[in-house]
Amino acid sequence: MAAYSKHPASAPPAAPVRETTGHLMMRAWCIFVLFMALSGTAWVNAFGTPATTVITIGGGVLSIVLWIVIRPPVQWRRLPWFVVAYVLWATLSLLWSAWVSSTALTLLLLYITTIQALFIGSVLTWREVVRALASALKWALGLSLVFELWVSVFVGAPILPGFVVEKADDPIEYWSRNNLFDWGERIQGIMGSANLLGPVALLATVVFAIRYAAGAPRRTLLAGWIALSAFLFFRASSATAYVAAVGVAIVLVTVLLMRRARRPGERTKYYVGYAVIALGGAVTLWLLRGEIFTALGRSSDLTGRESIWAAVLERAAQRPVVGWGYATPWVPWDPAFDGWIIDHDQTVMQAHNMWVDVFLQLGIIGLVIMGLTYLAATWRSWFFAVDRPRWDLREDRPYSPLSLLPTLTIAILLVQGLAESSPLLGWGWLLLVLFGYKIKQSPHVGVGPAEQSVAIERGELTKQVP
Template sequence: MLRIPRYLEYVFVCFGLWFFLGNPIHLITGGGAGQLVDLSEADSNFLLPGISTALHAVSCLGILLRWKMIVTRLKSSPQALLLIVFLLLVVLSSNWSVFPNISSRRSILLIGATAFSAYFSLSFSFKQQVKFLIIALCINTVVCFLFGVLLPKYGIMHDAPHTGAWRGVYTHKNKLGAQMALTTVFLLITQYTEIFRGRAKLAISGSMVLSAFLVVAATSTTGLLATATMTLTFFVCNALMLSYRSMVVAVSSITLTAGLGIFYIQTNADAFFGAFGKGTDLSGRSDIWPALFHMISQKPFLGYGYNGFWGPYGAPADIVRQIAGWPVPNAHNGFIEVLLNLGWIGGILFFSSFLITFLRSLQLIRMTKKSYAIYPAVMMVFLILSNITESNLFVGDSWILYIWASLSSIQILSKWSDDNSNETHDLVPEIPREFSKV
């Protein structure tokens, strides 16, 4: 059987994660200057789809080479079946989509992103996965910083109302803010683990400072709130490792503090959002959401097909755009997007999988009492926060991270079993010496 050298797989995964989490191709091909990048022009560039297709193809090959092991692992993941049925529905949705060609092409991309994430999540030990992810996040942080300092035409927005806001390698400042919020908290968690040591850990600390700076430089309300909320989640997750009585006291105290903060924000909403240059209507989002739920009610069961609602002239979204009075590009909410794409049937499948993954991530922390088990729970909170006011759920990087969070429990349980039994688990891939000393 064909065997791929393990070090080539490491390089492939690190490059793939960096590419999907923050490559600058969209930004550069779109011209850079201005407030927004013309994605229609950027998408026409052959480089981005070419590299994506190559990464997807190699991932599929990697899955085929060890399909027995991967199938065995998926059997222990209750949400895996829900995800498979959901993806099948995505593929079939081109049959009832208003734009079947768009639905068909985009569903292939989603399947490819799933293949990459499944290969990444099931072919390596969990600590290896975290290493690869942290390395990719650190590289992305440095590149975003360099774009802002050395290439301000691309790395900084120039048109009102976002003049001077950093966007790094992304097309908008909000994406940079959200991504750096995730990076900051992930690197914070890494400080409490032994996954990296010595100079590597010092480099992680430096990257964390850079990512925190970029959250502020992006002037993104979502990024700032996400950083605060995920940091709070980190403390809650640590409290879950305590004895039952201590856990109740700690979680109750944190919850009470968070509740008081939310109450203060609600009672001073105008002043709070005004400090960030926002209104209580969430920049017009509260106006379009009722219209979108009305459109969902017109096709409640199967929706408008994957990516079939937002399309060219003549799309169902034109009605919403007329009501809103501006060219609404998406639902500005990832969970509403699910219902538009696949109706309540697809919504129930996805939301069930999402809920199981979230509860499982909390259960793993309580069960293993290991700091490295916190990553999936924080990732789930990030996905919730980043999809409340933006439609990021089906974007390549967010979907890859969601699949990883869904499947990571398999590896955590395997590692936890090893730590408790001091025996080598049949399903854990052979780990080279340099990766096993963590």
């Protein structure tokens, strides 16, 4: 029988360190939280508002309990303070809100979304965050395709929320319009809206492409997911998502050019070119919006959005400093919103512009705080992407493809926010807070206490989780 020497030249062989079951379960929970945010109104359409409310609140409570039990390393001085200021200002609006019940209800959703973002950023490393986000996007897109396929093959007719097969007064009421095999029509996925499916499909394309570039395993399968996300992006046919895709392409090209700079002043020409293209593109988009949106099958007033903006701004001008009170989204059964703005015989639940929405709810003060929030997140994510990783004298470390994700995601949110209020809630707000917090806690991928902690990477702290 073989025996080890009393004087071995190396350590005896041992099984590789593996993550504990608790850590795997915790990461699966993070994937579920991200999926809930990405799928959005799918939960309401499938299970109704009361059940969705219970699931959302229960999820927030569970994450708080896990956070207390796991106790991940957190640098409390490096919180995203503009996010904290926005949440505090929204809470203070209870004192003067014209719709107190709506403010209280939607504040609860804001608290839960913010806590979930901070929780995920605390217990997962950068690589795990991207991996979990990719998994959640696979579930959202995969179920969207299966759902549309089920409606077209087995139901054969449009369906309403709650899986009701019944003719609607207006197509906007349908959860699915049974358009999967009609190539000239848009599909809506499990979200029930092409304008929600399009940006999610675009985000998925970005995330999957970044994982592919980072050398993730099973790259052939990953290429298939990229193809699926591109297919759903095309079939959603969201004009806002198309414009966001152009913005993502511009930001990506600029970042890659910035990374090639070798001298301190070499980036200046790229910044000038980027500013000229961005401003020129914005002016062109506005002046030629009629021709552009007509070519995309939309009206020149962004499908009625200009009339919505006019109505919202008229009310916002009555309380320009502090606003009317936080309410994201607008609660349709509240008398203040019920029947205020009607589109396709439905009460509108948002201003279809996040800046106009914030101005209505929280006034100029809230608008400034939100602007600073996005400015800080954009600034940090930009240099997170363009600056070479460096924390000592070594200056030749390679860039990580993962560092591209925050700045490309914020580009999507900024463009989407021009025609939708979605970035103020759901996955938009969650990812804004998550990336802003994660960059401040871990400014380098794989480096720092929150990244290289053995307890986090190997799941040792999760052993005590029941």
